[in-house]
Amino acid sequence: MLLLVGGSLEEGDKESPRFKTIGVYPILLLPLLFFFTLFAASVYIRHGIGVLVFGLFALTLSLGSIARIEVFNDTFVIKRILFGTSYWSFNEVKFKADGRVLAYGGMYGGWIAPFKWKECFEAIKIFKSEAMLPHKTPSRAIPYIYLLLPSVTLWLIGSLARYSGLVIPTLSWTFLWGAITALSITTYTYKAPIKFKVANMGKGLSSVLVGAIGGLIVFALVLLVSH
Amino acid sequence: MREEAKGLSKLVEKTLPEYNHEILRSSAVVRDMLPDGGGGGGGGPPPQPSGCNWACLMSCVLQSPDTLANCIYAAYVCGIAPGPENPACWALVVCVIAYGILCVLICCYW
Numbered sequence: 001m002l003l004l005v006g007g008s009l010e011e012g013d014k015e016s017p018r019f020k021t022i023g024v025y026p027i028l029l030l031p032l033l034f035f036f037t038l039f040a041a042s043v044y045i046r047h048g049i050g051v052l053v054f055g056l057f058a059l060t061l062s063l064g065s066i067a068r069i070e071v072f073n074d075t076f077v078i079k080r081i082l083f084g085t086s087y088w089s090f091n092e093v094k095f096k097a098d099g100r101v102l103a104y105g106g107m108y109g110g111w112i113a114p115f116k117w118k119e120c121f122e123a124i125k126i127f128k129s130e131a132m133l134p135h136k137t138p139s140r141a142i143p144y145i146y147l148l149l150p151s152v153t154l155w156l157i158g159s160l161a162r163y164s165g166l167v168i169p170t171l172s173w174t175f176l177w178g179a180i181t182a183l184s185i186t187t188y189t190y191k192a193p194i195k196f197k198v199a200n201m202g203k204g205l206s207s208v209l210v211g212a213i214g215g216l217i218v219f220a221l222v223l224l225v226s227h
Numbered sequence: 228m229r230e231e232a233k234g235l236s237k238l239v240e241k242t243l244p245e246y247n248h249e250i251l252r253s254s255a256v257v258r259d260m261l262p263d264g265g266g267g268g269g270g271g272p273p274p275q276p277s278g279c280n281w282a283c284l285m286s287c288v289l290q291s292p293d294t295l296a297n298c299i300y301a302a303y304v305c306g307i308a309p310g311p312e313n314p315a316c317w318a319l320v321v322c323v324i325a326y327g328i329l330c331v332l333i334c335c336y337w
Binding site for chain 2: 025027028030031033034035038041042044047050057060061064065083103105106107108109110111112144147150151154158174177181184185188189210214217218221222225226
């Protein structure tokens with residue numbers, strides 16, 4: 001069978017990807033900009049720990065903004081360094097900007113700009129017509145609940161504490177932020193109707209890992225800013 | 228005597244540009260150290276277009292832990308699924324714009 005590998009047509013077996021390239025997520029430039037601003041603020045006010053923590057988060061997002069795209073017979077795979085590997089069917093793909101941007105998976109996926117965008121466009125266009133898997137459209141309402149969980153829960157706890165005259169210690173408040181964030185992200189990723197894994201772990205453990213990292217980052221940054 | 232004068236004149240001619248450059252450089256250093264940024268007149272950096280307090284601007288984003296935590300959370304969730312269909316990415320856009328406007332208002336116009 002003729003296969004597209006690295007932009008050229010050649011023979012290949014069923015196990016290896018038909019096409020692979022590297023891509024970047026343009027939208028992640030925004031959080032990067034935001035965290036580099038905070039990094040600069042920390043430098044300006046000579047906050048050593050701030051430099052380290054904000055710099056680490058900016059580095060995390062920088063690494064997360066790159067992914068490897070692999071196109072197989074009936075599916076395509078997005079491999080990311082920190083946010084794991086996700087698997088998508090061809091009917092979850094749309095092309096934007098004349099094929100320069102690959103929009104996949106709706107609100108659980110992302111918009112990625114492949115480096116070899118012409119070859120990637122051609123490969124997916126060819127294979128898309130070969131294998132069209134039935135796909136259930138995921139709920140758009142449920143994820144909002146998980147996403148709003150930290151802000152709403154903490155706002156409620158804060159309001160209740162103020163109303164009852166209770167003073168929550170800074171450390172407890174910071175811990176609450178971290179724990180609720182971790183719980184929310186873990187639930188969001190675990191409940192997402194997608195196939196996803198980090199390294200060789202199952203979806204449950206991968207979700208816990210991604211949630212725990214998020215919770216730790218929020219805990220560290222809130223602790224830093226509160227002191 | 229005339230030969231000596233000629234030699235001295237050549238030496239001065241040769242070393243004068245270096246002295247001039249050194250004098251200019253040291254006067255620029257002194258001018259930069261002046262609080263008003265110039266020695267009254269042509270030199271010095273151009274005046275800032277607005278009366279922004281840069282120290283305030285830089286530390287402004289670190290003032291509210293809860294707001295910042297919301298933005299960090301949004302940034303992380305946006306990082307998990309980086310696309311415009313992810314509401315966390317829009318929440319982050321709101322964060323960046325809101326922080327930007329608020330800090331500029333507080334530190335430049337208030």
